[in-house]
Amino acid sequence: MADLVIEGLTKRFGGVTAVEDVNLHVADGEFVTLLGPSGCGKSTTLAAVAGLDRADGGRIQVGGTVYFDAARGIYRPPEARSCGLVFQSYALWPHMTVADNVAFPLSLRKVPAAERRRRIEEVLALVEMERYAGRYPHELSGGQQQRVALARTLVYQPAILLLDEPLSNLDAKLRDRARAWLGELRTRLRLTTIYVTHDQIEALALSDRIVVMNGGRIAQIGAPQDIYERPADPFVADFIGTTNFLPARVVTSAPEGGRALLELADGQRMEVQADRAATAGSRVTLAYRPEQMRIADGATDGGAVLKTRITSRAYVGGLWQVGLDLAGAPLRLETRQPPGGEELHLWLPEAGGILFRGGADVAA
Amino acid sequence: MDAALRQVEAAPAPPPAFPREVPIQYGAALLVLVLVAAPLLPVLLQSLLDGALYDDEYTLTLANFARLARTSGFGQVLLNTVILAGLTTIVAQGLGTIAAILFGRTDMPFARTLGELFLWPLYLSALVLSFGWYAVYGPSGYLTLLWPSVLGDAPWNLYSLGGMAAIAGVSQAPLAYIYCLSSATLTDPSLEEAARVSGAGTGRTLWRITLPLMMPAIAYSAVLNFTIGLELLSVPLIFGDPAGITVLTTFLFNNGISSPRPDHGLVATAAALMLAVVCFLVWLQNRMLGNTRRFITLGGKATRPRPFRLGMLRWPIFALALLYILAAVIAPIGMLVLRAFTSFLSPMIPLSEVLTVSNFVTIFDYPVYSRAVWNSFVVSLVGGALATALIGLIAVIVHRSEFRFRNALHYLALFPRAVPGVVAGVGFFYAFALLPGLGVLRNSIWILVIAFTMRFIPTGIGAVAPMLLQVSPDLDRAARVQGADWWTTSRRIVLPLMRPALVGCFTVLFISFFKEYSTAIFLFAPGSEVIGTALLQLWVQGEVGLVAALAAIQVAVIAVCVAAVRGLFGVKLHG
Numbered sequence A: 001m002a003d004l005v006i007e008g009l010t011k012r013f014g015g016v017t018a019v020e021d022v023n024l025h026v027a028d029g030e031f032v033t034l035l036g037p038s039g040c041g042k043s044t045t046l047a048a049v050a051g052l053d054r055a056d057g058g059r060i061q062v063g064g065t066v067y068f069d070a071a072r073g074i075y076r077p078p079e080a081r082s083c084g085l086v087f088q089s090y091a092l093w094p095h096m097t098v099a100d101n102v103a104f105p106l107s108l109r110k111v112p113a114a115e116r117r118r119r120i121e122e123v124l125a126l127v128e129m130e131r132y133a134g135r136y137p138h139e140l141s142g143g144q145q146q147r148v149a150l151a152r153t154l155v156y157q158p159a160i161l162l163l164d165e166p167l168s169n170l171d172a173k174l175r176d177r178a179r180a181w182l183g184e185l186r187t188r189l190r191l192t193t194i195y196v197t198h199d200q201i202e203a204l205a206l207s208d209r210i211v212v213m214n215g216g217r218i219a220q221i222g223a224p225q226d227i228y229e230r231p232a233d234p235f236v237a238d239f240i241g242t243t244n245f246l247p248a249r250v251v252t253s254a255p256e257g258g259r260a261l262l263e264l265a266d267g268q269r270m271e272v273q274a275d276r277a278a279t280a281g282s283r284v285t286l287a288y289r290p291e292q293m294r295i296a297d298g299a300t301d302g303g304a305v306l307k308t309r310i311t312s313r314a315y316v317g318g319l320w321q322v323g324l325d326l327a328g329a330p331l332r333l334e335t336r337q338p339p340g341g342e343e344l345h346l347w348l349p350e351a352g353g354i355l356f357r358g359g360a361d362v363a364a
Numbered sequence B: 001m002d003a004a005l006r007q008v009e010a011a012p013a014p015p016p017a018f019p020r021e022v023p024i025q026y027g028a029a030l031l032v033l034v035l036v037a038a039p040l041l042p043v044l045l046q047s048l049l050d051g052a053l054y055d056d057e058y059t060l061t062l063a064n065f066a067r068l069a070r071t072s073g074f075g076q077v078l079l080n081t082v083i084l085a086g087l088t089t090i091v092a093q094g095l096g097t098i099a100a101i102l103f104g105r106t107d108m109p110f111a112r113t114l115g116e117l118f119l120w121p122l123y124l125s126a127l128v129l130s131f132g133w134y135a136v137y138g139p140s141g142y143l144t145l146l147w148p149s150v151l152g153d154a155p156w157n158l159y160s161l162g163g164m165a166a167i168a169g170v171s172q173a174p175l176a177y178i179y180c181l182s183s184a185t186l187t188d189p190s191l192e193e194a195a196r197v198s199g200a201g202t203g204r205t206l207w208r209i210t211l212p213l214m215m216p217a218i219a220y221s222a223v224l225n226f227t228i229g230l231e232l233l234s235v236p237l238i239f240g241d242p243a244g245i246t247v248l249t250t251f252l253f254n255n256g257i258s259s260p261r262p263d264h265g266l267v268a269t270a271a272a273l274m275l276a277v278v279c280f281l282v283w284l285q286n287r288m289l290g291n292t293r294r295f296i297t298l299g300g301k302a303t304r305p306r307p308f309r310l311g312m313l314r315w316p317i318f319a320l321a322l323l324y325i326l327a328a329v330i331a332p333i334g335m336l337v338l339r340a341f342t343s344f345l346s347p348m349i350p351l352s353e354v355l356t357v358s359n360f361v362t363i364f365d366y367p368v369y370s371r372a373v374w375n376s377f378v379v380s381l382v383g384g385a386l387a388t389a390l391i392g393l394i395a396v397i398v399h400r401s402e403f404r405f406r407n408a409l410h411y412l413a414l415f416p417r418a419v420p421g422v423v424a425g426v427g428f429f430y431a432f433a434l435l436p437g438l439g440v441l442r443n444s445i446w447i448l449v450i451a452f453t454m455r456f457i458p459t460g461i462g463a464v465a466p467m468l469l470q471v472s473p474d475l476d477r478a479a480r481v482q483g484a485d486w487w488t489t490s491r492r493i494v495l496p497l498m499r500p501a502l503v504g505c506f507t508v509l510f511i512s513f514f515k516e517y518s519t520a521i522f523l524f525a526p527g528s529e530v531i532g533t534a535l536l537q538l539w540v541q542g543e544v545g546l547v548a549a550l551a552a553i554q555v556a557v558i559a560v561c562v563a564a565v566r567g568l569f570g571v572k573l574h575g
Ligand SMILES: Nc1ncnc2c1ncn2[C@@H]1O[C@H](COP(=O)(O)OP(=O)(O)OP(=O)(O)O)[C@@H](O)[C@H]1O
Pocket: A013, A014, A016, A017, A018, A036, A037, A038, A039, A040, A041, A042, A043, A044, A045, A198
């Protein structure tokens, strides 16, 4: 095992820059997730680490070994690195049995036959697939294939483990089970891992740290709770969890942590605790999670009550999703009781909302 | 257990300074370059020299071109060539298009069976088909002799441009058929159904919708057939030469091989001219193929369009189609086989009196002929296997490596499509005459293996590449990440996955090598005859019975191969 250092990684495809200036240090034994929308460069980053694509700029180092250094012209082909990569498609070789698939990397390393057998058994037991050693990949379910793919990668003890959306081919139920199983395996093995996904629940549940990517760049790096509660920008806030954005103008300035008075487009005013310094006259955007907002019920314990218009109602099983219009901004509220009438009084907490500088379009 | 997994594996070796894919990839590319350049360079060079290439003294000159232009009768040769190729194309396209509609798109009875039979000339060589036609429609052919007793003088004459175009057209119609069929059955059936719903009848829908949709396929296969018509040697050699009708290929053959004092400058110049024209036509095919593909794959779902109903005409049209298959395919091949088992074949003599196996006995008694059969097997089996190995390697390099010159290699490997068989024959003849140290090869069958391999690399690539492109690149990338270098990955992952395609490739090459003659007649020497060259030699000697016997052997072997491939592997041998 080893740590992974990525510095200034850049990769272009023709005119398209798929990854730009990515910097990341994954500590020994750390589990880091790359999270981002489709096409943001997650797989490209992974392929650059594994050596499948030659990057255009930057440096990649695992343990003490330089895998890639554009400045010094160093490039190790994939077979000379010590990465384990599990593909989204699993890429099990269809002409080999499960055991042969797992044996392949060992035979490349000239592991003696007895030792090879022992390790195949061990790793298949680890992924709970020992009964399927003689089967061919097409005789396995998606979840079983995924386990074999993982076993084939673990069996040669790579320095780092790279997983490219390993759960995305599974149906929802199986996915939940596989995620729990993967989480368990992670705590047992403590491998240095980069995990790629665009599923925020996977990311939040499994990771030591999350790297949110957007358009080939890193938008934010942090622990799951950090990312969720203190997103660096509206993109991150929006991508992790549903978020309601409320554009406003600052009426009285406040330092970081102070109280600022804001005015909405329709003239309603509210006071919030600013998690970033706010200057009078500037435009800001407030972000709230749906679970932070509720229908005002008289007691206004330290929050703001605002008048909104109801635009839609939908029953989503146990809960009602209510679409609201607050001074032109669309909000989504979840509640047990369907509200009646056209209008609704909304309660927003004084602290906990996140203040971003800039207009509403930043969140779009 | 976890502890065992956590013990650190020895770090992988640092990248070798000289990865082993380098010699393999460069070696393969160099081999293909030599194979393709070997016949072309001598031809092009010789066309610019005033003396023979292997003489010591010569100067560069353009005089050969002027001399060729002044050669008396050369204008007529060019004209004949173009007329023959043109007529052949018209016949082939007409037959192929009608067959594609009838067998592919209507409710004609036994359409599938007839369609299979229609393809048969594709598997045989035009040479064998020519002998078959001779046996039926030649001056002393079975039907020619039978005809006058009923209807007066037979109205056909194979020894004419029209007669030759008929034979060549029948032998090339399957190509037009295949291309039209893939577009006729795969184009979006809703286009036709829309026309019918709006009230168009069968004929109108055919004429206004189906046929126009087939146009790109017809046009592409027309260029293809015209090119093959230009390159055709067998039919003009058998029927044109005796009648004094010379085309470019027979011009090359007569002046380069048959003549006691070959005029190398003239031969090479004519070959270079032919090469240039065919190069242009292949370029044209490539340009058109983009469009054809678009049409063929359009709506390529398995939804088979509703067949056109022929109604009352169903059986009459079937009878006509059957008559064609009987007259053009079954009768010639059947008569050829029958001729092989008789001492003499004529409607005037009862069959029972002439039945014999003496033709086959003669073939196996004379070492020259049995050796030709044996050589054909060796060339096809061993040569086909070697060529398949090379083609598999080329395909993996071109489609599955980071080899710097892989695009150039791809282009180079497909280039022999533009080299006519006779030009390749002339070219390899020069190449082996020129290079010292190759004398041993020159009189062996290995020169044929080399020349055939060069000729059929594109055919093999065509059989292998589609399957290779279907193998997910993740499969080899997975092996690379796990520590296998490119060559190990190719050997243990990619090539095993391609096994069915390689088997198909080998069979196609076996059949192609087995029936090839146009390159071989420039290259064989006593001891290295193959069936194709022996056929031509026997024909010149007038040994019709032995020709029929040899041809029957060739037909039988190819039939077994085709049946085996279709039955065992379900591999299509075309398209
Ligand atoms: N071989 C390629 N050629 C050209 N462009 C490419 C290639 N591979 C990736 N790209 C582009 O690079 C960008 C990043 O692609 P990448 O595969 O890394 O996205 P991703 O984050 O893995 O997305 P997904 O979640 O859909 O897998 C995309 O815009 C993609 O179109």
